[in-house]
Amino acid sequence: MMYVTNRSIRFFSSLFLVGAVALSGCAVDTGESDDASQVEMTTQALHGSSIGPQLIGAWQDSDRAFPTLQLDADGSYALDTGIRCIRTPCPSGESGVWFLYRAGAQYYVSLLSDAYDVSWYRVRLEHGAPTNLVGAFGTSGTFSKAKTFCVEFQTTDETGTPYPSFFAQNVKTYEEGSAILAPIAPYLINEAIREGTCVDQPQICTRQYAPVCGQVFTDPEETYGNLCELKVAVRGRAGVDGFAKSRWIDGACAAPTAPF
Structure with a gap:
């Protein structure tokens, strides 16, 4: 009162x-x-x-x-x-x-x-x-x-083989995004620093069905129609000021087994 x-x-x-x-x-x-x-x-x-x-x-x-x-x-x-x-x-x-x-x-x-x-x-x-x-x-x-930028990237091993992982993080300046990428630059693919929040990045994906079994943070695994759809989900979890990461394997997730 x-x-x-x-x-x-x-x-x-x-x-x-x-x-x-x-x-x-x-x-x-x-x-x-x-x-x-x-x-x-x-x-x-x-x-x-x-x-x-x-x-x-x-x-x-x-x-x-x-x-x-x-x-x-x-x-x-x-x-x-x-x-x-x-x-x-x-x-x-x-x-x-x-x-x-x-x-x-x-x-x-x-x-x-x-x-x-x-x-x-x-x-x-x-x-x-x-x-x-x-x-x-x-x-x-x-x-x-105030401006916001979204940093996105995937990483590779020492031989250049990509890891099945994707990261998205909101930062306040382009320079802050560059500082995040710099230490891992030798092992990066598909890196980008785009103006705007991660959740506001383009959300359009093709209808091509190439399923992946993805997991955002430690959430339950989920089947996504293609890798693009998984990345959209990761950007959504990063939101306007956060960070999110995911991993995946090709193909749909196996059906959960019944409890013993």
Whole structure:
């Protein structure tokens, strides 16, 4: 009950601040109009529009590795400045709740910290998808949607004979993916570093039936129509921020035997 009360206080505090901004008409020139006095700002439910769900995830400074901003689906956020200290207190970041507002055709993200500090960002869209969060109403800085890369590879033995195994892993940078592949480079085949999460990689396979008996991690063995379908399953297990591996043998899995 206390959590709900505190969250309500934060919510109405944020609404009050919206009204204050609208009355004052103050704005920082960010290259586009941020004049909230011309149109009423209204709260936009996180899952009530196509924009809200697209904002969920990691954002990073457009020019540097830090600060980073994580917007979560439960309405909370975490800001990491990248500062690390031996002694405390250390201004390494902040956390709180975030809200999505709309003023006409323009969307804004408001960050309400646990200390009741408020930051404002205008959502820049391209083809209906958010690409940048640009500081507005006195807030400086610009965040860009953080990129993710999927590293995929198979390995071989010393003679170049491929092992029946496949790996998929999400990384934050292309360089991080290269660092994973470098130590095993002499024993790699079908390696790739592609932009986007592993689960978002192409999922299209041919209908050719060339069954393999595959196993993802230590899950029960399963028959896949072909090797491509097994790789799709591995990418799915790696998801958006994880790692997955598999092995297989050619042919369909043997029917399980009845217990003794």
